[in-house]
Amino acid sequence: QVTLKESGPALVKPTQTLTLTCTFSGFSVTTSQMRASWIRQPPGKALEWLARIDWDDDILYNSSLKTRLTISKDTSKNQVVLTMTDMDPADTATYYCVVGFSSSWYFDYWGQGTLVTVSS
Amino acid sequence: QSALTQPPSASGSPGQSVTISCTGTSSDVGAYNYVSWYQHHSGKAPKLMIYEVTKRPSGVPDRFSGSKSGNTASLTVSGLQAEDEADYYCTSYAGNNILYVFGTGTKVTVL
Numbered sequence: 001q002v003t004l005k006e007s008g009p010a011l012v013k014p015t016q017t018l019t020l021t022c023t024f025s026g027f028s029v030t031t032s033q034m035r036a037s038w039i040r041q042p043p044g045k046a047l048e049w050l051a052r053i054d055w056d057d058d059i060l061y062n063s064s065l066k067t068r069l070t071i072s073k074d075t076s077k078n079q080v081v082l083t084m085t086d087m088d089p090a091d092t093a094t095y096y097c098v099v100g101f102s103s104s105w106y107f108d109y110w111g112q113g114t115l116v117t118v119s120s
Numbered sequence: 121q122s123a124l125t126q127p128p129s130a131s132g133s134p135g136q137s138v139t140i141s142c143t144g145t146s147s148d149v150g151a152y153n154y155v156s157w158y159q160h161h162s163g164k165a166p167k168l169m170i171y172e173v174t175k176r177p178s179g180v181p182d183r184f185s186g187s188k189s190g191n192t193a194s195l196t197v198s199g200l201q202a203e204d205e206a207d208y209y210c211t212s213y214a215g216n217n218i219l220y221v222f223g224t225g226t227k228v229t230v231l
Contacts, residue, residue: 004165037220046123047209047222063217096166105213105220106156106171112164 002026004097004111011117018084022097029073030055035100036080040093053080087118124210124223131229132200140226142193142210148221150191154213157186157195161206170195205230
């Protein structure tokens with residue numbers, strides 16, 4: 001059974017760096033064709049794709065946020081980590097970890113999401 | 121980056137059908153057959169219902185179907201059941217810079 005669990009701080013201050021961790025079970029992050037992404041949804045707004053890391057370490061970023069994002073994976077812990085620098089109240093959102101297992105453009109599984117609030 | 125447009129709400133009685141539209145542009149929905157749909161019950165993980173416009177993952181009831189015409193994709197839920205009450209989101213591949221664009225979401229209510 002595939003599960004994804006996001007973890008990280010619920011509250012960060014403006015200008016701080018956010019670090020979110022997604023822990024997977026039911027598969028390995030080295031599984032062929034595995035693509036892990038982070039997606040966020042600000043309250044009352046649409047979902048927004050942030051970044052993706054693939055099984056072969058290929059990495060893609062949303063071009064509008066690229067300078068603030070870093071995505072990486074830890075194969076020993078079966079985790080994917082996202083860091084976002086210079087946090088702003090506009091970054092307040094529920095952050096989701098998602099995964100796909102093909103070369104296509106959809107997400108097979110989602111985590112439940114974690115709400116991050118940016119406030120002083 | 122513009123979100124795909126979905127109606128905020130849709131409803132139907134048990135057994136009826138409801139269709140949700142997802143309108144994009146010729147750069148996303150209209151350009152690729154990579155539209156997917158997700159069901160989200162509050163507090164739970166969203167679930168993949170349709171991928172590549174018309175395909176259903178294993179385990180998804182055939183009451184759920186997808187289609188596309190031009191820049192608009194649609195999700196139809198036939199034979200509505202109480203458990204279908206949820207939020208539904210569409211997604212489309214949008215090219216190299218953005219990769220994925222999402223719909224604004226539709227709340228389906230079973231009357």
